[in-house]
Amino acid sequence: MEILLPFMIGTLFSVSVYFILHRHLFKLILGLILFGLATNLFLFVVGGITRGSIAIIGEQDKVPVEPYADPVPQALLLTAIVIGFGIQAFAIVLIRRVYQTFKSNNMDDFNNAEKI
Amino acid sequence: MSQDFLLVLPLLLPLYGALMCLLFWQLVKWQAVFAGLTHVSWLLIASLLLLETINKGVLSTQVGNWPAPFGITLVSDIFSSLMLLASAFIGFAVYLFSLRGLDRTRMKFGYFPLMLILQMGVSGTCLTGDIFNLYVWFEVMLICCFALISLGGKKMQLEGALKYVTINFLASGLLLTGVGVLYSLFGTLSLAHLAQLARQPDHPNLSLLTIASMFFLTGFGIKSAIFPLFFWLPASYHTPPVAVSAFIAGLITKVGMYTLIRLYTLVFVSNLDFILPLLLVLSGFTMVIGVVGAAAQTDFRKILSFHIISQIGYMLMGLAIYTPLAIAGSVFFILHNILVKTNLFLVSGVVGQRYHTFALKNLGGVYARQPMLALLFLLSALSLAGLPPFSGFWGKFMLASAGFSAGNNLIVATSLFVSLITLLSMTKIWNEVFLKKKPVYDTPEVETTEEDIIRNKFLYLPAFFLLALILFIGFYAQPLIELAQRAATQLLHSEIYIDSVMNKGNK
Numbered sequence: 001m002e003i004l005l006p007f008m009i010g011t012l013f014s015v016s017v018y019f020i021l022h023r024h025l026f027k028l029i030l031g032l033i034l035f036g037l038a039t040n041l042f043l044f045v046v047g048g049i050t051r052g053s054i055a056i057i058g059e060q061d062k063v064p065v066e067p068y069a070d071p072v073p074q075a076l077l078l079t080a081i082v083i084g085f086g087i088q089a090f091a092i093v094l095i096r097r098v099y100q101t102f103k104s105n106n107m108d109d110f111n112n113a114e115k116i
Numbered sequence: 117m118s119q120d121f122l123l124v125l126p127l128l129l130p131l132y133g134a135l136m137c138l139l140f141w142q143l144v145k146w147q148a149v150f151a152g153l154t155h156v157s158w159l160l161i162a163s164l165l166l167l168e169t170i171n172k173g174v175l176s177t178q179v180g181n182w183p184a185p186f187g188i189t190l191v192s193d194i195f196s197s198l199m200l201l202a203s204a205f206i207g208f209a210v211y212l213f214s215l216r217g218l219d220r221t222r223m224k225f226g227y228f229p230l231m232l233i234l235q236m237g238v239s240g241t242c243l244t245g246d247i248f249n250l251y252v253w254f255e256v257m258l259i260c261c262f263a264l265i266s267l268g269g270k271k272m273q274l275e276g277a278l279k280y281v282t283i284n285f286l287a288s289g290l291l292l293t294g295v296g297v298l299y300s301l302f303g304t305l306s307l308a309h310l311a312q313l314a315r316q317p318d319h320p321n322l323s324l325l326t327i328a329s330m331f332f333l334t335g336f337g338i339k340s341a342i343f344p345l346f347f348w349l350p351a352s353y354h355t356p357p358v359a360v361s362a363f364i365a366g367l368i369t370k371v372g373m374y375t376l377i378r379l380y381t382l383v384f385v386s387n388l389d390f391i392l393p394l395l396l397v398l399s400g401f402t403m404v405i406g407v408v409g410a411a412a413q414t415d416f417r418k419i420l421s422f423h424i425i426s427q428i429g430y431m432l433m434g435l436a437i438y439t440p441l442a443i444a445g446s447v448f449f450i451l452h453n454i455l456v457k458t459n460l461f462l463v464s465g466v467v468g469q470r471y472h473t474f475a476l477k478n479l480g481g482v483y484a485r486q487p488m489l490a491l492l493f494l495l496s497a498l499s500l501a502g503l504p505p506f507s508g509f510w511g512k513f514m515l516a517s518a519g520f521s522a523g524n525n526l527i528v529a530t531s532l533f534v535s536l537i538t539l540l541s542m543t544k545i546w547n548e549v550f551l552k553k554k555p556v557y558d559t560p561e562v563e564t565t566e567e568d569i570i571r572n573k574f575l576y577l578p579a580f581f582l583l584a585l586i587l588f589i590g591f592y593a594q595p596l597i598e599l600a601q602r603a604a605t606q607l608l609h610s611e612i613y614i615d616s617v618m619n620k621g622n623k
Contacts (some may be wrong), residue, residue: 113351
């Protein structure tokens, strides 16, 4: 299982970069979402996957019972998911606005500001 | 005031200011009042913090009283408090500018609270002592930048925002990946603890530290527009109104540089033989590509945007030379550049407000009509180009002399050559906007009412305020140079930083 996940993360990263480089606006949304997912998954796997109990210390123990999963990457992951969710929501609204304003979903039409 | 409280206040003040603004969502006037109060008190707090840091050395506090390295650490050394003070100054100047220089619709849709939260993100990034919090504060900053750049929803702005959002999202992902790698290598997130572990020569994962550092170099490299990751900057910075772009252009890329300097002096200190030459090459390319790009532009703000990139190269050069004098030069240069770049954008804003265009070919004759404005631009531009005795000269002088004594003659030659081309670009703006006769074009002259004239006069105020600061650090550079040198000493002797954070609870 653990050996499978890195390959999955790599696939997710490459697919997301391909989508972001695509000129279609909707593919950009998909790319951003997949990129966020890939980083989150990476954070999860790189912290080390432990199949064991939770890191909650029992009433009579001083330290949690081994093996337990490291809670820090999970905490980071939760924060990162929330932040990523916010940014993705903003990006989707922005992209919708761009689509409404320019009446086009081809990225090649969005280089007018460059020509100033 | 207690030390701990003083460290938390730069975060709380803008937050509460923004909350007050949100409570008065419909009443823009009150929002302006609260934002003004926050900016003034923030300026005071930032100066207090700097004074305290100068007197007592590195300050640190543990929010929630968990001992380091587990708690949320806030640290302030001279470099970070100088950054805070500079951002407070330009925040105040941009606030003054926005009172008359920004349309009411944008104010109604949350300009003031967004600016305050952006300020909070900046102070968080500068004060945090934890690598994951660094990422979070950067996100706070970025989401405000996203909203501010697209605020108003003009076609150009949306275009710029689309590029800005996409590339910065990628950069944030890379940063997060770097945080993950760093945690898996050392099992800690506190900067001070990481610094301790990275200095243990027998740590098993030490050789892998360079991989983590490359994630951060790419991530922050995108955010601070280092070659070859700079294309988003000139594509987006000229699109929002000046009250937004002046602040973002003046500060955000420099905060990226601040974090790079912080991380590469504190944590990523192994394998410097590989990293420093890489940084040196990048800095040279960044400088050159910035000025060359600027030479091809014909828009006031686009020229200035390209110059941001070339100036980033100088800051990176100081880091790449890595001697105390060079780092001090970088610190000085960052502070000088924050003030000067914001001021140039504000001047461009005054011109834009009056003539409703930023295109060089449609502008002209400003010198004859507004000689004061021309003077403002001239002094700031000469300062940017680094002519003695203005502030840019001192920064470049420190960097160049550090480069010579370290034997990096090629990069010094490049930087001096780039300075010359900067001067050329500034001369181009001077000729086109200020000196040449105003071209006769078909659209009728915009009527100027009595109120407009008063309004335009008011816009001079923030520019004069910043110019006074620039001239001050130019003509009386000694105190700031000394401070920059002390900041560099603190940066290079990380044991002061580590000691302040790790041994706080034991005292």
